[in-house]
Amino acid sequence: MDRVSTGVAGVDAMLHGGLIPRRPYVVSGPTGSGKTIFAMHFLATGLAKGEPCLMVTLDEPPNEVKANVAAFGWNLDRLKILDATPDIKAHKRQRSVIDVGTTLEVRDMEDVGEIRQSSQIRALEVSVHGVQKMLKQEFFQRLERTKERYTRIVVDSLTALKMFSMQGEDSRIMIQSFLRFLSELEATCVIVSERLHPGVLETEFFLARGEIRLHKWLEGNVIRRAASIEKFRGSSFDDRIRPMKISDVGITVDKEGSVTFLGKRSTQVGEQFLEQRVVEEVSAVIDRVYRSLEEAHKLRVNVADVENVLSRAMLHLHRRNYQKALKAALHAQNLAAQRMDEYRKGHGLPPPPPPPPPPPPMGGKP
Amino acid sequence: MIDGKVRTGVRGLDKMLHGGLVPHRPYIVSGPPGSGKTVLSMQFLLEGVEGGERCLFVALEEPPNEIKINVRSFRWNSDDIEMLDANSDIRRFEPTPVIEISTESEPARMRELDDRIRKTPDFESHEVTVHSLQQLLKNLFIKRRYDRVVIDSMTALRYFCMREFEETITTQSFMRFLAESKVTSLLTVELPEEGEVPPEAFLARGEVRLHKLRDETGIKRFVSVEKYKGSSHDEFVYPFEIGASGIVVHSGENGPAPDASETPPA
Numbered sequence: 001m002d003r004v005s006t007g008v009a010g011v012d013a014m015l016h017g018g019l020i021p022r023r024p025y026v027v028s029g030p031t032g033s034g035k036t037i038f039a040m041h042f043l044a045t046g047l048a049k050g051e052p053c054l055m056v057t058l059d060e061p062p063n064e065v066k067a068n069v070a071a072f073g074w075n076l077d078r079l080k081i082l083d084a085t086p087d088i089k090a091h092k093r094q095r096s097v098i099d100v101g102t103t104l105e106v107r108d109m110e111d112v113g114e115i116r117q118s119s120q121i122r123a124l125e126v127s128v129h130g131v132q133k134m135l136k137q138e139f140f141q142r143l144e145r146t147k148e149r150y151t152r153i154v155v156d157s158l159t160a161l162k163m164f165s166m167q168g169e170d171s172r173i174m175i176q177s178f179l180r181f182l183s184e185l186e187a188t189c190v191i192v193s194e195r196l197h198p199g200v201l202e203t204e205f206f207l208a209r210g211e212i213r214l215h216k217w218l219e220g221n222v223i224r225r226a227a228s229i230e231k232f233r234g235s236s237f238d239d240r241i242r243p244m245k246i247s248d249v250g251i252t253v254d255k256e257g258s259v260t261f262l263g264k265r266s267t268q269v270g271e272q273f274l275e276q277r278v279v280e281e282v283s284a285v286i287d288r289v290y291r292s293l294e295e296a297h298k299l300r301v302n303v304a305d306v307e308n309v310l311s312r313a314m315l316h317l318h319r320r321n322y323q324k325a326l327k328a329a330l331h332a333q334n335l336a337a338q339r340m341d342e343y344r345k346g347h348g349l350p351p352p353p354p355p356p357p358p359p360p361p362m363g364g365k366p
Numbered sequence: 367m368i369d370g371k372v373r374t375g376v377r378g379l380d381k382m383l384h385g386g387l388v389p390h391r392p393y394i395v396s397g398p399p400g401s402g403k404t405v406l407s408m409q410f411l412l413e414g415v416e417g418g419e420r421c422l423f424v425a426l427e428e429p430p431n432e433i434k435i436n437v438r439s440f441r442w443n444s445d446d447i448e449m450l451d452a453n454s455d456i457r458r459f460e461p462t463p464v465i466e467i468s469t470e471s472e473p474a475r476m477r478e479l480d481d482r483i484r485k486t487p488d489f490e491s492h493e494v495t496v497h498s499l500q501q502l503l504k505n506l507f508i509k510r511r512y513d514r515v516v517i518d519s520m521t522a523l524r525y526f527c528m529r530e531f532e533e534t535i536t537t538q539s540f541m542r543f544l545a546e547s548k549v550t551s552l553l554t555v556e557l558p559e560e561g562e563v564p565p566e567a568f569l570a571r572g573e574v575r576l577h578k579l580r581d582e583t584g585i586k587r588f589v590s591v592e593k594y595k596g597s598s599h600d601e602f603v604y605p606f607e608i609g610a611s612g613i614v615v616h617s618g619e620n621g622p623a624p625d626a627s628e629t630p631p632a
Contacts, residue, residue: 020435022483023432132456172525172526173457173525173526173529176454176522176526177454177456177457180453180455180456180486181456183429183483184456184483184485184486186482186483198558198559198560198561199558199559199560199562200558200561201556201557201558203525205399206399206427206519206522206556207427207522209432211400230399230400231399231400233404233428233432233436234432234435234439235439236439236608238584239580239584239585240582240584241580241582258582260582278579278603281603320581323586323605326603
């Protein structure tokens with residue numbers, strides 16, 4: 001299967017070759033984690049290969065985007081850019097609100113100069129509909145003019161589009177429709193989105209065919225960065241978090257490096273729920289082993305090996321190594337049962353009564 | 367089949383379910399994005415087609431052409447699975463006719479699927495509502511008997527197809543419809559990474575939950591049976607992997623993983 005390079009070699013390696021073409025993907029992460037830079041890598045690589053690329057900017061005006069990536073030395077002159085940053089809201093009663101789709105034009109990056117001035121009489125408002133119409137127009141004009149299709153599209157950011165332009169609309173359906181629209185253009189799309197609330201299931205994250213997540217956290221007073229693939233439909237991928245740097249060549253990801261979280265974990269890897277349950281489960285098993293150990297001590301059965309395994313289980317649990325902890329705990333449980341059986345056989349005792357049904361290890365159902 | 371139960375197509379999971387699923391009931395497969403819900407439900411249908419059953423996949427999240435490409439890497443023989451494209455078109459903003467998904471739509475077999483995405487027609491837009499989908503399925507079920515049905519996903523159905531409906535009641539009624547149609551169905555539900563479990567989970571007869579836990583060594587995947595009415599089941603959380611042939615659950619005899627017999631120190 002052919003793949004599309006993201007422009008970051010390390011991420012391509014994590015994706016086992018790159019993105020699957022003609023599908024929408026999400027790049028997520030907290031503010032300042034490098035999402036826009038990542039998206040620009042994706043576009044710059046496309047341009048270098050002579051592919052037509054389009055960027056829809058909603059967060060920053062194009063002149064700022066241009067200035068921000070100037071340091072990386074990429075040639076973005078041929079990048080088409082659609083400025084969909086909303087105008088200053090006029091607080092007087094508006095005579096006419098003009099939709100972005102009807103007035104704005106797609107420009108080449110090289111023609112981008114100063115910030116666009118809000119019109120004095122008509123404020124420009126951005127709506128999903130408008131952006132969509134604009135994109136469609138540009139897409140088909142390009143196809144007619146040059147017989148070329150846009151192969152790479154970046155939307156920076158969907159968070160802004162949601163916040164500014166979906167008031168009063170059902171945002172889930174709007175996003176579904178927008179992603180459907182992008183899919184039907186058959187371009188590979190990178191959608192920048194901030195994950196605002198980990199507890200809320202946001203539409204773009206489950207509809208996108210993949211998610212590249214950028215992490216940023218503080219260790220002491222040093223900012224550390226990392227990248228991970230959270231989801232990638234139709235392909236295997238490297239599921240580890242890999243260290244990432246932003247330098248004068250842009251983003252680099254060490255595809256072999258590993259990340260250790262020494263400081264406060266701010267990576268939002270959403271695991272509290274499962275963690276709590278696994279902890280409950282392991283603790284339940286450990287409790288049961290303890291009870292049988294007490295019994296064994298009373299009968300003076302030698303259970304030194306059981307204690308040994310159990311202490312390892314607790315060590316693993318302490319180190320948050322749940323899988324090993326669970327394994328060791330279960331092993332201790334089996335071993336304890338075995339020792340007791342041996343003891344009973346050795347003393348000609350009847351086999352133990354059937355054990356009472358184990359308490360539900362989940363600690364209560366939701 | 368054991369005790370007349372329906373196999374899920376994942377052996378380790380069947381073991382956790384003490385043989386499989388009680389037939390003719392709806393079940394939930396839940397998990398965060400990227401946890402393997404679609405893969406699991408494809409394996410469920412694959413198990414059915416291999417046994418000569420009639421199987422239907424209702425796609426609400428992804429275009430069918432992409433699903434077809436995605437499962438290629440597993441080298442399954444999924445040709446006979448029938449696929450119903452229930453993705454809504456791009457919404458219209460102009461007052462053009464909005465057509466509810468036609469109750470005459472027919473599913474297509476996987477082998478017949480186009481490699482490219484279906485395009486929204488210029489002058490009309492098909493919109494899928496829970497009502498129209500239910501009507502469509504009802505007609506299909508009258509025409510022929512389906513043994514296994516997958517709805518991927520209920521979350522998409524709730525998010526995008528219930529604009530004018532009360533969500534919980536509508537979801538319940540949709541599940542009731544599936545139960546009355548006497549099909550064994552898997553409904554996928556997206557879970558947020560943290561926080562509350564969506565209401566679908568309470569309404570089904572059983573829930574298989576997929577967990578995704580990330581640590582320094584990568585993503586660990588676990589599966590648990592959260593509830594299962596009408597049958598005993600395993601209470602443990604077991605690790606699983608998505609390998610070259612699909613999902614493999616390690617619910618071995620000795621513990622949660624195949625190498626659970628860790629040798630104790632002398």
